[in-house]
Amino acid sequence: MPADLREARQAGVRALLAAEGVESLLVSHLPNIRYLTGFTGSAGLLLLEPDGAVLFTDFRYATQAPAEVGDAAEVEIDSASVWERLKHRCADRPDRTVGFEAHSLTVRDAGRLKKCARRTAPVGELVEGLRAVKAPEEVAAIAAAAELASAALAEVLPTVRPGQSELLVASRLEAALRRRGSEWHPFQTIVASGPRSALPHAHTTERVIGAGEFLLIDFGAQVDGYCADLTRTVVVGGRADARQREVYQAVHAAQWRARREIRAGMTGREADALARDLLVARGFGEAFGHSLGHGLGLEVHEAPRLSATAEAVLPVGAVVTIEPGLYLPGWGGVRLEDDIVLTAAGPQALSDGRTELVELV
Ligand code: ZN
Numbered sequence: 484m485p486a487d488l489r490e491a492r493q494a495g496v497r498a499l500l501a502a503e504g505v506e507s508l509l510v511s512h513l514p515n516i517r518y519l520t521g522f523t524g525s526a527g528l529l530l531l532e533p534d535g536a537v538l539f540t541d542f543r544y545a546t547q548a549p550a551e552v553g554d555a556a557e558v559e560i561d562s563a564s565v566w567e568r569l570k571h572r573c574a575d576r577p578d579r580t581v582g583f584e585a586h587s588l589t590v591r592d593a594g595r596l597k598k599c600a601r602r603t604a605p606v607g608e609l610v611e612g613l614r615a616v617k618a619p620e621e622v623a624a625i626a627a628a629a630e631l632a633s634a635a636l637a638e639v640l641p642t643v644r645p646g647q648s649e650l651l652v653a654s655r656l657e658a659a660l661r662r663r664g665s666e667w668h669p670f671q672t673i674v675a676s677g678p679r680s681a682l683p684h685a686h687t688t689e690r691v692i693g694a695g696e697f698l699l700i701d702f703g704a705q706v707d708g709y710c711a712d713l714t715r716t717v718v719v720g721g722r723a724d725a726r727q728r729e730v731y732q733a734v735h736a737a738q739w740r741a742r743r744e745i746r747a748g749m750t751g752r753e754a755d756a757l758a759r760d761l762l763v764a765r766g767f768g769e770a771f772g773h774s775l776g777h778g779l780g781l782e783v784h785e786a787p788r789l790s791a792t793a794e795a796v797l798p799v800g801a802v803v804t805i806e807p808g809l810y811l812p813g814w815g816g817v818r819l820e821d822d823i824v825l826t827a828a829g830p831q832a833l834s835d836g837r838t839e840l841v842e843l844v
């Protein structure tokens with residue numbers, strides 16, 4: 484990661500802090516620490532100060548942390564307690580107010596912080612707000628993740644047959660994702676067949692896929708820490724019947740409309756309505772129970788949100804998913820999800836957008 488990107492990000496946070504009258508910020512949310520320093524470890528605290536930054540972490544990262552962080556922060560390793568280190572640091576600068584991420588710090592750790600710093604102040608999701616606007620390098624990483632995810636699915640789908648279990652399909656897909664360079668699965672792969680496709684957040688099970696059933700596959704890939712998130716729904720071992728076709732075409736039309744008409748400058752609610760109004764008009768309003776999509780980046784769910792209650796304006800540079808779905812309990816469901824970057828010139832697809840109905844016969 485280019486160091487200048489991290490410097491600019493840190494400068495952006497400092498400007499926001501200054502506006503709130505807070506000198507330093509204790510960053511505890513790990514994706515935010517990664518964003519500001521490049522550190523990918525599973526434990527650490529970052530103290531962002533007016534004139535620098537220091538990362539506190541433990542012995543496990545004694546080699547890795549300095550290598551990843553470079554000039555973006557000092558690194559202090561403590562095998563006993565990072566809080567002791569923080570206490571010493573703050574003792575040298577007792578007049579500074581140390582902000583903390585109220586949405587991330589546990590009550591227990593907030594108590595520890597109060598023993599380190601005389602003045603503390605909760606702050607909102609400052610770093611998350613900056614992360615909502617992606618740099619070209621970040622968009623490129625998400626596009627690479629989406630491309631390998633699409634390729635992995637294209638490899639596995641032709642091998643899917645009635646009689647296979649959901650877990651077998653998931654295992655093949657996950658193997659293909661890893662072989663093609665996905666660092667990890669950013670969330671548990673969902674492979675849901677038949678009536679289980681009506682569960683928006685289904686677990687993948689031993690259930691055997693029947694002929695003529697829907698198979699819903701929601702999965703991700705990760706490149707340089709950045710996530711892609713795709714969903715496809717196909718019919719396995721037969722042609723879609725009239726009801727399956729009707730439900731599928733409604734979701735397809737809603738997804739297309741949102742992908743085509745979403746713009747930076749809209750609110751999340753207005754974007755959500757692009758798909759929701761169409762589904763309501765077709766009589767399916769009750770069956771679309773979740774929001775249209777979410778931001779995508781170092782986390783698989785981040786700002787901005789596209790939902791019926793999201794009044795925040797979508798910025799240029801946001802990367803979002805567009806994923807309408809219809810769920811009919813006991814019968815089945817359809818969800819179609821693609822990843823989109825909002826440019827000044829309009830929406831641009833990062834995933835392959837191949838959402839025409841596929842019948843694996
Ligand atoms: Zn998804």
Ligand code: ZN
Pocket residue numbers: 712777804806820
């Ligand atoms: Zn999603």
